[in-house]
Amino acid sequence: MSESKTADLTSVAMTPRRNSRMGDTLAYWMPKLVLSPTLIIVLVFFYGFILWTGYLSFTNSRMLPSYDFVGWANYVRLFNNERWFVSLRNLAVYSVLFIVICLAIGLSLAILLDQKIRAEGALRTIYLYPMALSFIVTGTVWKWMLNPQVGIEQFVRSLGWETFRFDWLVDPNFSIYTIVVAAVWQSSGFVMALFLAGLRGVDDSIIKAAQIDGASRFMIYTRIIIPSLRPVFFSAFVMLAHIAIKSFDLALALTGGGPGVSSDLPAIFMYQMSFTRNQMGLGAASAMIMLLTVVAILVPYLYSELRTKKHEH
Amino acid sequence: MNFRKSMLTVALTSSVAFTAQAGEVEVLHWWTSGGEAAAVSVLKSMVEKEGHTWKDFAVAGGGGENTMTVLRARAVSGNPPSSAQIKGLEIHEWADLGFLSSLNTVAESEGWKDVLPEMVSNIMQFDGEFVAVPVNVHRVNWMWANPAAFEKAGVELPTSLDELWAAADKLKAAGIIPIAHGGQAWQDATTFESIALSLGGPEFFVKAFVEHDPAALQSDTMIEAFEQFRKVREYLDPGFPGREWNIATSMVIRGDAAMQFMGDWAKGEFSAANMQPGTDYLCLPFPGTENMFTFNIDSLAMFKQRSAENVEAQNTMARLVLSPEFQETFNMNKGSIPVRLDQDMSGFDACAQASMDTFKSTSASGEGLVPSMAHGMSTTSAVQGAIYDVTTTFFNSSMTAQEATRQLASAIRAAQ
Numbered sequence: 254m255s256e257s258k259t260a261d262l263t264s265v266a267m268t269p270r271r272n273s274r275m276g277d278t279l280a281y282w283m284p285k286l287v288l289s290p291t292l293i294i295v296l297v298f299f300y301g302f303i304l305w306t307g308y309l310s311f312t313n314s315r316m317l318p319s320y321d322f323v324g325w326a327n328y329v330r331l332f333n334n335e336r337w338f339v340s341l342r343n344l345a346v347y348s349v350l351f352i353v354i355c356l357a358i359g360l361s362l363a364i365l366l367d368q369k370i371r372a373e374g375a376l377r378t379i380y381l382y383p384m385a386l387s388f389i390v391t392g393t394v395w396k397w398m399l400n401p402q403v404g405i406e407q408f409v410r411s412l413g414w415e416t417f418r419f420d421w422l423v424d425p426n427f428s429i430y431t432i433v434v435a436a437v438w439q440s441s442g443f444v445m446a447l448f449l450a451g452l453r454g455v456d457d458s459i460i461k462a463a464q465i466d467g468a469s470r471f472m473i474y475t476r477i478i479i480p481s482l483r484p485v486f487f488s489a490f491v492m493l494a495h496i497a498i499k500s501f502d503l504a505l506a507l508t509g510g511g512p513g514v515s516s517d518l519p520a521i522f523m524y525q526m527s528f529t530r531n532q533m534g535l536g537a538a539s540a541m542i543m544l545l546t547v548v549a550i551l552v553p554y555l556y557s558e559l560r561t562k563k564h565e566h
Numbered sequence: 567m568n569f570r571k572s573m574l575t576v577a578l579t580s581s582v583a584f585t586a587q588a589g590e591v592e593v594l595h596w597w598t599s600g601g602e603a604a605a606v607s608v609l610k611s612m613v614e615k616e617g618h619t620w621k622d623f624a625v626a627g628g629g630g631e632n633t634m635t636v637l638r639a640r641a642v643s644g645n646p647p648s649s650a651q652i653k654g655l656e657i658h659e660w661a662d663l664g665f666l667s668s669l670n671t672v673a674e675s676e677g678w679k680d681v682l683p684e685m686v687s688n689i690m691q692f693d694g695e696f697v698a699v700p701v702n703v704h705r706v707n708w709m710w711a712n713p714a715a716f717e718k719a720g721v722e723l724p725t726s727l728d729e730l731w732a733a734a735d736k737l738k739a740a741g742i743i744p745i746a747h748g749g750q751a752w753q754d755a756t757t758f759e760s761i762a763l764s765l766g767g768p769e770f771f772v773k774a775f776v777e778h779d780p781a782a783l784q785s786d787t788m789i790e791a792f793e794q795f796r797k798v799r800e801y802l803d804p805g806f807p808g809r810e811w812n813i814a815t816s817m818v819i820r821g822d823a824a825m826q827f828m829g830d831w832a833k834g835e836f837s838a839a840n841m842q843p844g845t846d847y848l849c850l851p852f853p854g855t856e857n858m859f860t861f862n863i864d865s866l867a868m869f870k871q872r873s874a875e876n877v878e879a880q881n882t883m884a885r886l887v888l889s890p891e892f893q894e895t896f897n898m899n900k901g902s903i904p905v906r907l908d909q910d911m912s913g914f915d916a917c918a919q920a921s922m923d924t925f926k927s928t929s930a931s932g933e934g935l936v937p938s939m940a941h942g943m944s945t946t947s948a949v950q951g952a953i954y955d956v957t958t959t960f961f962n963s964s965m966t967a968q969e970a971t972r973q974l975a976s977a978i979r980a981a982q
Contacts, residue, residue: 333976334980422808511807511958512808513751513754513963514955528634530950
């Protein structure tokens with residue numbers, strides 16, 4: 254009886270302190286607890302499946318996954334496949350043009366909009382609007398516009414210019430550029446928004462100081478404003494690069510990889526091999542090569558960007 | 567409350583009792599367009615009349631690509647539908663993995679081996695067991711022609727490849743698009759296989775597209791086939807890349823184009839436009855393939871079921887699919903011909919009757935009946951895809967015919 258009483262007393266005396274300690278513990282564990290489902294999902298569904306795909310690429314999986322190890326056979330077959338090289342070449346052409354043109358147009362639009370013009374908000378919305386469409390819609394619309402029999406070519410001819418030709422969509426040598434056109438139309442507004450935000454963040458006092466020093470407007474842009482947009486270039490590049498490499502829906506809706514396989518992209522190749530042609534092993538191998546391409550481009554860039562930042566601060 | 571609860575129990579138990587007596591068939595298919603959907607609902611009511619329940623599992627779009635993804639996911643998770651629309655050698659791929667159940671009891675009691683051509687029953691069997699039931703037969707080597715267009719240009723209907731090019735020249739001169747074509751890989755392959763059949767005959771066709779004999783793949787005949795295939799391009803309109811096959815058919819219907827090389831599913835488009843075979847449009851064998859028949863057979867493969875009732879229902883459906891009544895209604899709606907050799911053809915149109923005659927004669931003599939490469943009958947989807955890549959790349963580039971045959975042989979070897 255007396256023992257339990259002392260125990261009670263101590264417990265009463267302890268309660269406030271224990272509560273605050275529990276609060277500390279809770280505060281310590283809560284973020285981890287809340288984040289853990291996301292973390293688990295990311296670990297399993299991204300990294301887990303990347304590892305699984307990597308494993309499958311070394312097996313003879315055809316219609317369903319199998320676990321018979323065949324070494325590098327799938328990679329050998331992949332790099333003996335003419336179509337794979339076509340799609341790699343297309344990816345190189347497409348992603349370089351897409352990223353460069355998007356950055357150029359996005360930056361120019363942003364600079365022009367930044368001249369304190371009237372109706373800036375409305376213009377900004379108009380430029381940004383294509384971003385609201387899905388790539389499938391963009392692809393379908395451009396497919397009609399670029400079709401020589403119903404689109405731009407037909408329209409210009411009906412205006413009287415009978416010999417006008419704009420048949421990139423049906424020309425195997427140019428079909429990949431139609432994807433660039435449509436993708437640039439869709440994404441440059443978004444890049445503009447990024448740059449515009451960056452431009453607004455440039456410190457006015459530096460520009461004023463430069464003006465007092467007698468710098469021309471052109472010099473202010475090339476020497477001060479654009480260099481200070483470096484982090485924006487960085488994020489825009491990272492976003493555009495991953496849009497380019499995973500491009501699938503736009504190409505499928507616009508050209509279907511055609512004419513022939515002339516506008517094929519690695520993502521289409523991977524999809525067809527894995528899911529319609531019962532060559533899952535080969536598809537997994539191509540997916541791994543795509544992953545390595547992304548890593549090979551992004552990691553050095555990330556590394557250099559993040560390192561310089563540490564120096565500055 | 568109590569009353570409602572007991573009613574619920576009664577309802578539940580009765581429904582359980584019902585399904586316990588009669589089985590359920592779940593059919594995964596992509597027959598979703600107008601005529602096809604009507605044809606499937608006939609099968610549904612026939613199955614229900616036998617006391618079983620029908621669970622429709624239609625996945626629209628993508629020529630079955632979406633369907634196969636769903637099917638694979640369900641098969642791997644151990645819950646496959648009782649039946650799925652799978653065709654050609656893919657049936658064997660599924661059977662090889664041990665997913666399909668045997669239909670031999672139905673096949674024996676119904677005498678399938680007597681009513682089906684041997685070539686067809688071979689495809690439906692794996693290790694001597696029937697694992698799938700054929701639904702219909704499409705003939706692929708057709709040429710659909712608009713007689714008015716031919717008349718306007720003053721040319722005869724071609725019956726050989728040389729005549730075809732001569733006729734095409736005159737049609738072009740008369741301002742008519744000679745050939746309506748859609749530049750998609752499977753349509754390119756459909757035209758290519760008909761040209762190969764016309765030039766090399768059935769024996770060459772089988773050597774190249776069924777046995778993949780390297781000598782046949784790199785033979786002079788194959789080089790010639792590629793060269794003739796290239797000629798097709800001269801007679802197309804500039805807007806052909808990526809066009810759907812039915813848009814190409816509508817060009818023939820309107821008379822903008824004179825002919826199309828397409829399987830007999832194109833007939834549905836002509837019928838829908840209220841055109842009569844023989845007068846408004848003509849169905850002719852692809853030039854040079856009169857007594858040959860490239861077949862494309864739709865079939866339902868049967869998956870292993872856990873409960874005996876569902877197996878019973880599955881067997882019932884297999885029997886009904888091959889019954890003359892279903893064969894007639896389904897094929898009239900679909901444009902194809904019945905797969906039974908003893909089918910009464912009196913209710914069918916002239917094109918279907920001509921198709922059936924060739925089907926019967928070629929399967930009786932054993933000569934000229936060949937499986938379609940372009941439609942997955944002759945080879946696995948991997949090899950088929952490899953052939954697609956080469957033919958469509960060749961058709962859309964300036965690759966030489968020699969280079970194409972070399973690539974064809976190496977691509978097929980790599981995919982095997």
